[in-house]
Amino acid sequence: MSAILAIEDVTVRFGGLTAVNKFSMAVQKGAIHALIGPNGAGKSTVFNCISRIYQPSEGRITLNGEDISKLKSHSMAGRGVARSFQNLELFNELTVLENVMLGAYSRCDTTFLQRLTPRPKQTLEQAEEILESTGLKNYRNTKASGLDFGHQKLLEVARALAISPQLLLLDEPAAGLRSREIERLDELLTSLNKTKGITILLVEHVMQLVMSISDRISVLSFGEKIAEGTPTEVKNHPRVIEAYLGTKEAGRG
Structure with a gap:
């Protein structure tokens, strides 16, 4: 290797x-x-x-x-190269799905609002797949602040995965x-x-x-x-x- x-x-x-x-x-x-x-x-x-x-x-x-x-x-x-942090760096007032979708736009030089709306189909599908693989699918519409600590840590990983x-x-x-x-x-x-x-x-x-x-x-x-x-x-x-x-x-x- x-x-x-x-x-x-x-x-x-x-x-x-x-x-x-x-x-x-x-x-x-x-x-x-x-x-x-x-x-x-x-x-x-x-x-x-x-x-x-x-x-x-x-x-x-x-x-x-x-x-x-x-x-x-x-x-x-x-x-x-994607990274999670020792201290949670989530957008607490956004949903789990929105946090992951936002991660997918980290390569782009767009504004914050442009990153959220509209939701490109490809990005949405990718985010849904990540939620499935990380066990967060049932929390897709839950605000990050509403998750327990363990699921918040998983969301950090899920968001990092959004850049493939x-x-x-x-x-x-x-x-x-x-x-x-x-x-x-x-x-x-x-x-x-x-x-x-x-x-x-x-x-x-x-x-x-x-x-x-x-x-x-x-x-x-x-x-x-x-x-x-x-x-x-x-x-x-x-x-x-x-x-x-x-x-x-x-x-x-």
């Missing part, structure tokens, strides 16, 4: 603080890759560099061989979810990866999900990569056990 995303010696500094130090990682096309580490390790900073919210101080990032290190964030959707991404960036998609909801998310992400071929890079603390779905895992600690490999290799790595998982957690697999 070839790398769809390559991060090469990326360093990010905020004043005198080095948040990420010479971090490198390759995400293979068609894989599910997890980026884990303790709070403050630099995971979200890396995500913000990929999605072009932050500018690396050093190093470069390539997508399908193209250097994207200096692109604007709004240009990423047009390159097939080749690379899906998920920032703690399982945070705050109950056990059954995590299982449902596991099934959804596995399906998106296996049946639709979407490459997934996720930042996550819920080891149940990470160890279940990941093909490869990279581990950050204090801004530096301390380990990388398969779930089995990572959970048994001494530095990972010490820095993040802990003996009991690592043993759960």
Whole structure:
């Protein structure tokens, strides 16, 4: 497999603080890759560099061989990169269907009202298919604010899918979810990866999900990569056990 995303010696500094130090990682096309580490390790900073919210101080990032290190964030959707956020970024007064349809227009330079009306048939059909695949069909006319937290997290993923991404960036998609909801998310992400071929890079603390779905895992600690490999290799790595998982957690697999 070839790398769809390559991060090469990326360093990010905020004043005198080095948040990420010479971090490198390759995400293979068609894989599910997890980026884990303790709070403050630099995971979200890396995500913000990929999605072009932050500018690396050093190093470069390539997508399908193209250097994207200096692109604007709004240009990423047009390159097939979609992202969900750690904190929900939904339009609470719009319906579930409208939230997903709005996501489909993120490649366009239209106004907010033009994005909502009229509803092109193709966009509507695509949104309906996404709601079906994510289990949100029965909530299509419900305002986002009326959903429980678990369904709001699913809606974040559904809206990201509306641009038909080749690379899906998920920032703690399982945070705050109950056990059954995590299982449902596991099934959804596995399906998106296996049946639709979407490459997934996720930042996550819920080891149940990470160890279940990941093909490869990279581990950050204090801004530096301390380990990388398969779930089995990572959970048994001494530095990972010490820095993040802990003996009991690592043993759960």
